[in-house]
Amino acid sequence: MSMKRCMFEDQIDSYLLNKLEGQEKESFEEHYFNCPSCFRQMEERDALISTIRHRGAWLFKDEAASEQRNWVPAWKRALSSFTPRQWATVGVAAAALLLVVFGVLPQFRGPAPQFVLSETEVVRGESLTLMSPIIDVKSVPTFFEWKSLGQEVEYKISLYNGELLWSAVTRDSRIAVPEEIRQRMLPSQRFAWQVRAFSARGTLIAVSSKVQFQINPAE
Amino acid sequence: MEHRPPEIDLNEVVVKYRPVVSFKVKKSLGAQTPDWEDVVNEVITQVIEKVKKGEFRGESSIGTFIYTITSRRIVDHIRQKTKVLRSAPEPAALPDPCEDAERREKSRILAEAIQQLKPKFKEVLNLYYYQELSRDEVAQRLGISPRRVSERLNYAQKLLRKMIRT
Numbered sequence: 392m393s394m395k396r397c398m399f400e401d402q403i404d405s406y407l408l409n410k411l412e413g414q415e416k417e418s419f420e421e422h423y424f425n426c427p428s429c430f431r432q433m434e435e436r437d438a439l440i441s442t443i444r445h446r447g448a449w450l451f452k453d454e455a456a457s458e459q460r461n462w463v464p465a466w467k468r469a470l471s472s473f474t475p476r477q478w479a480t481v482g483v484a485a486a487a488l489l490l491v492v493f494g495v496l497p498q499f500r501g502p503a504p505q506f507v508l509s510e511t512e513v514v515r516g517e518s519l520t521l522m523s524p525i526i527d528v529k530s531v532p533t534f535f536e537w538k539s540l541g542q543e544v545e546y547k548i549s550l551y552n553g554e555l556l557w558s559a560v561t562r563d564s565r566i567a568v569p570e571e572i573r574q575r576m577l578p579s580q581r582f583a584w585q586v587r588a589f590s591a592r593g594t595l596i597a598v599s600s601k602v603q604f605q606i607n608p609a610e
Numbered sequence: 611m612e613h614r615p616p617e618i619d620l621n622e623v624v625v626k627y628r629p630v631v632s633f634k635v636k637k638s639l640g641a642q643t644p645d646w647e648d649v650v651n652e653v654i655t656q657v658i659e660k661v662k663k664g665e666f667r668g669e670s671s672i673g674t675f676i677y678t679i680t681s682r683r684i685v686d687h688i689r690q691k692t693k694v695l696r697s698a699p700e701p702a703a704l705p706d707p708c709e710d711a712e713r714r715e716k717s718r719i720l721a722e723a724i725q726q727l728k729p730k731f732k733e734v735l736n737l738y739y740y741q742e743l744s745r746d747e748v749a750q751r752l753g754i755s756p757r758r759v760s761e762r763l764n765y766a767q768k769l770l771r772k773m774i775r776t
Contacts, residue, residue, distance in 0.1 A: 404763075408742055420681075424630055425673030434633065439767065440739050442717045443724070447740035450724055454736050 397426060403433045407440050519588050519597040527605045531576045532568060535584060537599060539564035543591045551583045551601075552576070578606045620658055623672060628654060630673075631680050638684045645687075653683045723773040731766040738763060 399422045405411045406419050423430045443450065522536040535548055548566055550557040557572045568576075576582065582604055588597040632650050639646050656679050660666060666675050724735065737748045738759065749756040 404738075408739075417681075420634060421674055421677045424627075424634075424677035424680075425671050427626075430630055430633070434629070435771070436767070437633075438716065438720060439735075439770065442720045443735060443739045445717065446721045447736070450721060451732065451736040451740060454729075454733060 397429050399423070399426065399429050400432060403429065403436050407433065407437055519586055519599040521584070521586060521599050521602045524604045525602050527607050529607060531573045531606055533573070534565050534567045535586075536565040537586050540588050540597060544596070545589045545591075547587045547589065549585050549587075551585075552580050556582075576606065578608050581605055618661055618666070618672070620661060623657070623661070623676075624654055627657070627673075627676050631676065634677070634680050635684060639687070649683060649687050653680050656683065719774060720770065723770050726773065727766060727769060731762060731769065734759060734762045735766055 399419060402411060402415075402419045406416065411419055423433055519540065520538040522538060524532050524535070535550075537546070545560060545562055546564070546566075547558065547560050549555060550568075550572070552575075556575065557568070559566055583601045584604075585601045586599045587595060590596050628650065631653050632646075635646050635649050635653070639649065653676075657676055660675075660679065666672065724732065727735070733752065734748060737743045737751060738745070743751065745756045745759050748759045752759070754762075
């Protein structure tokens, strides 16, 4: 119970926490075999440490919780104390992310859908108006006529009498009906005709409606 | 032949050193080792025999003499254990059979005392003894000097001692 401190007292914690090794550990052990004061203190400390080890989770649950609460401000502090260099790193990381999202990821998408135009679908919304014949006629027509869509347009006319009777291509906005077709156009049959317009590159740009007519010879 | 140094009271030696030997053996083998008490008994027996044979000549202290015997016996025991382990599997260790009721009760009282400490003392006990940070790390964490860490630890112990006595 003397007030004089033993120089080995400072090693009690290190020994009990297994932080002493080799000669240092042996010297300390030999010491407590010879120093009742140190041994008494060590027994007391050992009881404290083993209690803390066994019940620490329960003893310090509040401390653990408050440490978690402190964590958020620490995170905010870290953000506000970024050095320019750290900000540069963040910038580079963000740029890399954008590159991945807009540059790399689209390459892994499936192939773009292919747009196949059916016969009556058009790429541009041009309208093609048929002029003649659009109503029943008294005699077999000698030509078909429609509204021009301008230069460099190719028209494909189709004439049906239930099935395709005749088809022709022209750059004019009218076309004469060949004599042999005219001979096959019999009265009281129903006919329909339609014109498709193509651009110089062959793209379908307009389709007319299908106009029906009949040949009613004058009575 | 009878070169026994004066006044070696073997009873006194045994009473005084049994706890010390036990502490060292448990620390070295682990209190979970079921045969730590056997090892202690063997050490005590050897000490008595050697003193009776006059092997303690007073060249060192009796403490050092007993420490040497204890250390050798522990090393022997570990060597034997290793041999046994090679030939036969170790039976599963019992869940701390040495923690008797009295010790458990003391530990419970101590834990309740710790629970009542002010946060600044609990904090330092937590970091140093439970999380096993170094004294410098605890100092850094709490923003105090390492010397203050030691002072706080010592003061906490003093408080606990008082709380347990009353």
